[in-house]
Amino acid sequence: MCSVHDTVEFEKLGTASTTVLTTAFAKAADFQFRSKGMPSHPYIELPHPVSNLSAIDMRELTLRYVDDVVLQLTSR
């Protein structure tokens, strides 16, 4: 939840920002972006969970999504 707030505050300061979360938190993120006045702000949605991934699996997941992160930060 803090991540969404941080993203919004960075955007207000003119710094492109996005939030990386898992599917279990998507509804909460939608609510938070909506209540903070940025209802259509994009975010990165990873498959849930990530907390039990090994370091190797986490690296593989990161590599799978890093281009999406870059796209969201540079396309707006």
Place this chain on the structure above:
Amino acid sequence: MIEQIDEFEFFLEKPWSDGLPVVTPTEERINRMLSATGRDPDEIIGPIPPAMEIATVASVATHAVMAGCKPEYLPVVLGATELMLQAEFNVNGVQGTMHGVAPMMIVNGPYALKIGIHGGSGCLGPGFRANASIGRAIRLILMNIGAGLPGISSMTVFGMPSRFTYCLTENTEYNPWESLSVSKGYSADENVLTMAMVESPRFCWDDVSDEPERLIRGIADTMTAMGSWNMHARSDMVVAMSPQHAEICEKSGWSRDEVHTRLIEVAGRTVSNLKLGGNWRRERALALPVPVDPDDSECFVPTIKNSVDLQLIVAGGWGPCTAVCHGWSGGSRAVHSSYEV
């Protein structure tokens, strides 16, 4: 012809309740509630996460009415609302977490007794209006002003019964030691709130121990679990000893400080045990604010990483029971302050 509205169904359907009927917040009731404070109804208390809608004295009073509070409870509700917005308490995080911790309110000082907050038999269960309604007011504020709603903004897996209400005082009649607030440096006649983000309690039931060391070993065991965040992060914990358990220690000459210290010394698990299940991760162990060697199987990982995190109180009725309330994942620090009456 205007169809009569069922006021209870109206609020239940909105939904503006915790699932139970609320007291209809009429203007008359709100004004009666506000008569218990000299504060301006429009005074801003602060934004309630995650919706960040602004709580005012009036909106807090409205929720106190809805919760079933008497007007004299309002100062405690106002004090708790202000206190829980301190940054280190991290209401924002808890409102969204998958966990189920709730803000436990420990109310010390003469005003708690005056308005009937209960710290004796059954104090964490139903039956006591002040305990039930003050804690409930805080939850309704978190839900209605903060929009901490399960499945919408809150991803809590189970919630917890303590998310209905979680408020008590200590058993002042049978507490052999100083209160929690006095231990924190307040005077005994100050009205003080301590709030900690903790789970519903689990019990250490011990009707065998008759000396402190064995008793404390059992309580310390209840303070540990593979699946407890206290083992894997710096986190708060509330330990509520019954007067009977406290007396065992006190009669052997143990002070509150000595019990507190000994619990911290013995509550914990070895690395080899923690690796078997639960939330163990190497990175988490290395990030702890106490030295833990994840490659040393006999390395002892204490439950309490900082002595200020153990909130030790004496509460409940007479019986061989201590209630232990585990904490959250390291993102919230217990807070305390005096409150205005």
